[in-house]
Amino acid sequence: MSSDDSEIAEIQTLPLDSWHRAKGGKMVPFAGYEMPIQYAKESGGGIVAEHDWTRSSASLFDVSHMGQLLVTGENAAEALEALVPGAITSLKPGRVRYTLLLNDDGGVLDDLMITNVTEWIEPEEDDDGNVVAEGHWGEPTYYLVVNGATKWDDIAHLREHLPDEVTLTHMDDQALIALQGPNAATALNRVMRGIPENLTFMQSMEHEFGEWKLRITRAGYTGEDGFEISVPAEHAEPLANRLCAEIEVRPAGLGARDSLRLEAGLPLYGHDLNDETDPVSAGLQFALSKKRRETGGYMGHQACAVKLKDGCASTRVGLVLEGRLPAREGALIYDGDTEVGRVTSGGFSPTLAHPVAMAYVGADYSGDGTKLQIEVRGKRLDATVAPMPFVPHRYHRGD
Known part of the structure; x- marks a missing residue:
């Protein structure tokens, strides 16, 4: 862990901290950050009201406490497959996979999302229109979203186990906004034309919105349709304002996010998952890709194989x-x-x-x-x- 990483001992503020407070957000410590648990009732807030609004319309959640990482290098996919049970080498560009960081005993160090964000390099032409360089895929690059409470340990674990030729970058200058609910696509389409039509669940794309470069992924943690938007931190507030200007969208806090994910049966790391629980006991066998259950090759495979064979x-x-x-x-x-x-x-x-x-x-x-x-x-x-x-x-x- 670098000296920069050690600075997380004190409570941090989110890029949208002042925005939350101006909206009447009740701030509480969570995962090392001051985060809104709910908003003022006089403005339509409150945990139950925010929960119900997400189920019926669309809510904006600030999840910038999550860790956003890039893993880059010619053998990045193979290096990641040595640490997680998911099939990463077969993950196509623009696709997202839920997987797990495991220890040698099969214990869950974290659950995370991995997206193949490798860029397509367009063909080059000379002044006469002749192709001088064919189109090709760029350097293999993977975008990871890890839990906020564990991101520093995850970074240390990845730095320890990834080979030297693979580069790990902590995207600490990015914010992450989740737009969740049945009307999320309607609102987002009004703000950014055509985005919802281009994506289905667990797909991701890069999008230029004015001068901003965004990473938009159709996924979330509520059980509803929705999107997670990675945005440069300095543009998080204008983006949040633009989204909340839509009649369908209101801000929501940690309280509603927790009740929504509980109804959706989604585990929360540090509560339903920890380094003493394994994927099989946790009912996450789907995260152990079928082929890799047999071939192994990832940390914790032997312990998981025993549980799959003998039960828990x-x-x-x-x-x-x-x-x-x-x-x-x-x-x-x-x-x-x-x-x-x-x-x-x-x-x-x-x-x-x-x-x-x-x-x-x-x-x-x-x-x-x-x-x-x-x-x-x-x-x-x-x-x-x-x-x-x-x-x-x-x-x-x-x-």
């Missing part, structure tokens, strides 16, 4: 609770007098109007429909194991 002692499940009292992280789960698991994320679902939770329970108790009890404030709450997502995803996958 515990697994991540969804729980639907009776009543209205939510179970929070750390609540113990029982089958009669037998402790069988622990809640890792939980809260009241505004969309479903009842509490839901994610938890790790013993494999014998993980079947859908299994009746369990969760201890909350000295009481036992009835809960049922249920499939996730709790609210169906509405990603735009095209025709």
Whole structure:
């Protein structure tokens, strides 16, 4: 880790810090940054209001605390494949893949998105129109988005394990804005003509918006259709203003983002995932590409292979609770007098109007429909194991 990286000991401010405060954002420490948990109720804010607006229209989330990295070099894909279980060498330009950084024991160091952003170099012509250099792909380049709370450890891990001929660049001069909701495409199309039509879920493109160069990806962390926009930090505020000028768009904070991702069944690193959990127990087998389950070649493969073959002692499940009292992280789960698991994320679902939770329970108790009890404030709450997502995803996958 470089001397620059060590500066994260103090709480940082986001490029949009003053913008959030002017909008009535209630700021709280999160992942080393001051971030808005919600906005003033008099302006349509509040966690439930922001949650519901995202489900029905479109919300702007500032996720600039996330780490944005570039990995560049002739063997960049092969180098990344040595560290993650996802198939990176077969990832086409403009495509995005969800994957995991693992340790030698198969523990999850972080979950992340990797995009192939290798540029196409246009053919060169002389004054007479003759082609003097054929079109070709440039140096292999991959754009990584990692979790804010782990980005410094991720950077250190990557620098330690990537070969010298592969370059890692921390894009600390970039902000990241997420526009999420069923009307996100409508609003974005009005601001930037044609962008939504050019992208489906897990696709990405570079876009010049006036003098700004943006990276726009159709993805998000809410279960809704939406986009993540990487923008130079100095242009984050005018872009946020331009997007929020659209009638469909309002700002939303961490509170709504958390309740939305919980309803979508999406794990949060540091809560539902950590270096003591593995992808198989976490129910993330889809992130272990089928071919690489057999061929291996990535850190933690042997440990994952054992879990895939022999099964896991515990697994991540969804729980639907009776009543209205939510179970929070750390609540113990029982089958009669037998402790069988622990809640890792939980809260009241505004969309479903009842509490839901994610938890790790013993494999014998993980079947859908299994009746369990969760201890909350000295009481036992009835809960049922249920499939996730709790609210169906509405990603735009095209025709």
